[in-house]
Amino acid sequence: MVYEYRFVPVGEQALNVVFEATINAEENRLIHSLAHTLLKSIGKDGGITGIIPAYHTLTVNFDIFQTNYAELTKQITSIIEKHSFLENEGKKHVIEIPVCYDEEFGPDLDAVSKYGKTTFDELIRTHTEEPYLIYMMGFMPGFAYMGSVPSKIAMPRLRNPRAKVPAGSVAIAGKQTGMYPVEAPGGWRLIGRTPVKLYDYNHPEPRYFAGDYIRFKAISKKDFYYIQKLDLDGEYQLNELDQGEFF
Structure with missing residues (x-):
C-alpha cells in the first residue's frame, strides 16, 4: 500500500506527519501504530521527547541537541516506506x-x-x-x-x-x-x-x-x-x- 503523507515543521522542536485529510478508523489506527513504532525504534535516546496522535496527523516533538528536522524526517520516511510500523498493530483495548x-x-x-x-x-x-x-x-x-x-x-x-x-x-x-x-x-x-x-x-x-x-x-x-x-x-x-x- 502506498501512503500519501508530507512533513510540516512546527517551530524548531517539532514536526507534523500529515496523512490524507480524512477521518476514518483505518488511517487513524495506522497513525497510532506509527506513533508506537517511533517511540520504540527512535524514542528518547534518538531525541524524541513526545508524540501526539490526532485524526490524520502525528506531531513529533524532539530535542534539537540530539536530532533535527532533516534527520527525523529521513528516519520516519524509512519506517513508513518499509511498512515496518504495521507490525505494531496489536491488541485493541x-x-x-x-x-x-x-x-x-x-x-x-x-x-x-x-x-x-x-x-x-x-x-x-x-x-x-x-x-x-x-x-x-x-x-x-x-x-x-x-x-x-x-x-x-x-x-x-x-x-x-x-x-x-x-x-x-x-x-x-x-x-x-x-x-x-x-x-x-x-x-x-x-x-x-x-x-x-x-x-x-x-x-x-x-x-x-x-x-x-x-x-x-x-x-x-x-x-x-x-x-x-x-x-x-x-x-x-x-x-x-x-x-x-x-x-
Whole structure:
C-alpha cells in the first residue's frame, strides 16, 4: 500500500506527519501504530521527547541537541516506506463506560431523538451498540474525540454553546461522540452522563488513551449513584471487554 503523507515543521522542536485529510478508523489506527513504532525504534535516546496522535496527523516533538528536522524526517520516511510500523498493530483495548441516559443528565435526548426519528430506547441502543475508537485526545485533559456515530443520530452541535457542561456528560456532535471529563463550556448535544470520574489530576495514570475503544453501557439512575459512590471511594474498576466480541 502506498501512503500519501508530507512533513510540516512546527517551530524548531517539532514536526507534523500529515496523512490524507480524512477521518476514518483505518488511517487513524495506522497513525497510532506509527506513533508506537517511533517511540520504540527512535524514542528518547534518538531525541524524541513526545508524540501526539490526532485524526490524520502525528506531531513529533524532539530535542534539537540530539536530532533535527532533516534527520527525523529521513528516519520516519524509512519506517513508513518499509511498512515496518504495521507490525505494531496489536491488541485493541475496549473499555466499558457506564452511562445513565436520563433527561436529567441528557437535556438534548429529546432533540436528538426527534432528529433521528427514534424513540429514546432506540437512540440508546444505537449509541451503545458498537465500541467507538478514540481518534485523539484534546480540548481539555481527558476529553476523548470518538467516532463514528451512526448517521441517524449524528445531530450537529448546538449553534450556541452552553456556558457550563457538567463533568461526566456524554455528548454527540455530528459523527463524533465524547465525554466531558470536567465541567466546561461546550456545544455538543448532551444525551447522558457517566458516574465515573474521567480525569483526576492527582491520579497520574489516565483511564483511557487515544487508540483505545470505548463501549457505552446504559445504566439506571439508581446504578448511577451507586457507581458514583464506589468510584469516589476508589472501589470501582472500569471493565475491559474482550476484543473478540467486536473485531
